[in-house]
Amino acid sequence: MRFLDEVKIYVRSGDGGPGAVGFRREKFIPRGGPDGGDGGRGGDVIFVADPHLNTLIDFRYKQHFKAKRGQGGMGSNSTGRSAAPLEVPVPVGTLVRDDADGSILYDFTRPGERFLVAEGGIGGRGNTRFKSSTNRAPRHAEPGRPGVEKWLRLELKLLADVGLVGLPNAGKSTLITAVSSARPKIADYPFTTLVPNLGVVRVGDWQSLVMADIPGLIEGAGAGLGLGHVFLRHVERCMVLLHLVEVSPPDGSDPVANFHTIEAELTGYSPALAAKPRRVVVTKSDLADPATAERICERLRPFGPVHLISAATRAGLEGFLVDLAREVAERRAAGEANAALADAPTRAGKKALLDPEPADALLDDPDDGEDEDGVECHYVR
Numbered sequence: 223m224r225f226l227d228e229v230k231i232y233v234r235s236g237d238g239g240p241g242a243v244g245f246r247r248e249k250f251i252p253r254g255g256p257d258g259g260d261g262g263r264g265g266d267v268i269f270v271a272d273p274h275l276n277t278l279i280d281f282r283y284k285q286h287f288k289a290k291r292g293q294g295g296m297g298s299n300s301t302g303r304s305a306a307p308l309e310v311p312v313p314v315g316t317l318v319r320d321d322a323d324g325s326i327l328y329d330f331t332r333p334g335e336r337f338l339v340a341e342g343g344i345g346g347r348g349n350t351r352f353k354s355s356t357n358r359a360p361r362h363a364e365p366g367r368p369g370v371e372k373w374l375r376l377e378l379k380l381l382a383d384v385g386l387v388g389l390p391n392a393g394k395s396t397l398i399t400a401v402s403s404a405r406p407k408i409a410d411y412p413f414t415t416l417v418p419n420l421g422v423v424r425v426g427d428w429q430s431l432v433m434a435d436i437p438g439l440i441e442g443a444g445a446g447l448g449l450g451h452v453f454l455r456h457v458e459r460c461m462v463l464l465h466l467v468e469v470s471p472p473d474g475s476d477p478v479a480n481f482h483t484i485e486a487e488l489t490g491y492s493p494a495l496a497a498k499p500r501r502v503v504v505t506k507s508d509l510a511d512p513a514t515a516e517r518i519c520e521r522l523r524p525f526g527p528v529h530l531i532s533a534a535t536r537a538g539l540e541g542f543l544v545d546l547a548r549e550v551a552e553r554r555a556a557g558e559a560n561a562a563l564a565d566a567p568t569r570a571g572k573k574a575l576l577d578p579e580p581a582d583a584l585l586d587d588p589d590d591g592e593d594e595d596g597v598e599c600h601y602v603r
Contacts, residue, residue: 226281227377227455228278228378230374231287231373231376232371233267233287233310233339233372234289234370235264235289236263236266236288236289236305236342237342237368238262238263238264238292238342238343238344238367239261239292239293239294239345240365241260241294241345241347241349241351242258242259242363243258243349243360243361244256244349245258245359255353255358256350256360257350258299258348259298259299259300260351261292261295261301261302261347262292262294262295262301262303262304263292263304263305263345264292264367265305265307265308266289267287267289267310267338268307268309268310269328269336270312270334271311271330271332271333272311273334275312277313277378278316289305289307289308289342290308291366292305292342292366295346301345302345304345307342312330315330316377317329317376317377318375320372320374320375321372327339327374339374340371340372342369344366346364346367349361349363378456380434380456381432382420382432382433382434382457383461383462383550384423384461384462384550385457385460386436387436387454387463387484388439388466388468388484389439389484390438391468392438392468392505393466393505394435394466395419396408396533396534397505400533400534400539401421401423401543402423403421404421406419420433425544425546425547426547437453439484441483451487454488454492461498461553462498462499462550463498463499463501464546465485465503466503467481467502467505467518467522469506469514469515469518469530470506470509478522481502481525500525501527502522502525502527503528503542504518504522504530505533507538508537515530527545
């Protein structure tokens with residue numbers, strides 16, 4: 223399955239049905255009066271976070287999503303049928319932006335979340351609604367209100383506990399292959415990894431964590447060299463970063479200088495990403511003598527915990543995974559897993575369809591019809 227993490231789509235909610243102009247005509251009942259019913263409501267467009275999706279590839283083949291219009295009103299004061307909402311599944315971790323100004327509309331971080339992205343038009347009123355003491359036979363009705371149309375941009379950010387960063391050929395794909403069931407392409411040339419990969423790492427009988435491998439960075443990635451910063455969004459949600467440094471680069475470069483190169487690229491992309499907790503992993507220890515490897519580890523220790531491993535021979539791998547799983551468990555217990563997500567500006571969006579418990583609380587509140595700004599809100603179970 224091809225990986226796709228950014229798409230542009232068009233959504234349009236349904237128009238409201240028109241009201242009807244009708245008059246009651248029955249035997250022995252002259253001048254029965256108006257009986258035109260109201261039109262039905264147009265269908266909403268709702269995004270739903272689906273835990274079974276992990277890519278936006280489905281949007282490559284369908285970019286236009288249009289809900290149906292409401293049914294028109296009928297005689298005998300019959301209201302037209304409202305159109306069913308159009309539910310569009312998206313992967314967990316999807317960021318919804320307005321393509322016009324780039325503003326964030328919603329951020330899906332949990333399975334089952336629902337977001338009302340386009341509200342259906344209200345149905346028009348039938349001529350019965352316009353009957354009065356001075357207008358006994360109104361002959362006009364309202365058309366339904368048009369639906370809402372938008373161009374949106376969807377961005378996918380993978381949800382993982384640990385993210386791997388480093389130069390090309392630093393051993394990221396080899397590491398995730400050695401510790402999980404993920405099978406990314408591995409070769410002896412740079413930029414073998416072209417798309418992010420996720421792997422579930424199991425430590426012991428009860429512990430597990432999700433690891434994300436992204437394509438390698440090089441100096442000048444912020445200016446578009448290599449694959450640029452395009453995939454760094456996939457490690458923005460990680461609790462811990464693993465910075466992989468090759469102990470003996472084939473080009474003879476200094477491993478510590480390579481470390482600082484990647485750190486500068488992380489800072490250039492996002493200071494918040496560069497400030498995340500990290501562990502330095504010195505890889506391919508089987509390709510260098512122990513004294514040289516230990517010297518490099520000593521030079522890197524001021525920048526964080528250092529682990530010397532070899533994914534090929536599994537040397538040092540078990541102890542490293544135990545320490546990593548312990549740190550992830552501690553950060554989960556401290557609530558850091560969702561700390562960044564809790565500050566998302568769209569968590570209380572005016573058109574957000576909240577989770578069941580918050581929604582029930584709102585529905586029980588007699589003042590739930592308006593938000594703090596006095597704007598009418600609509601919540602759907």
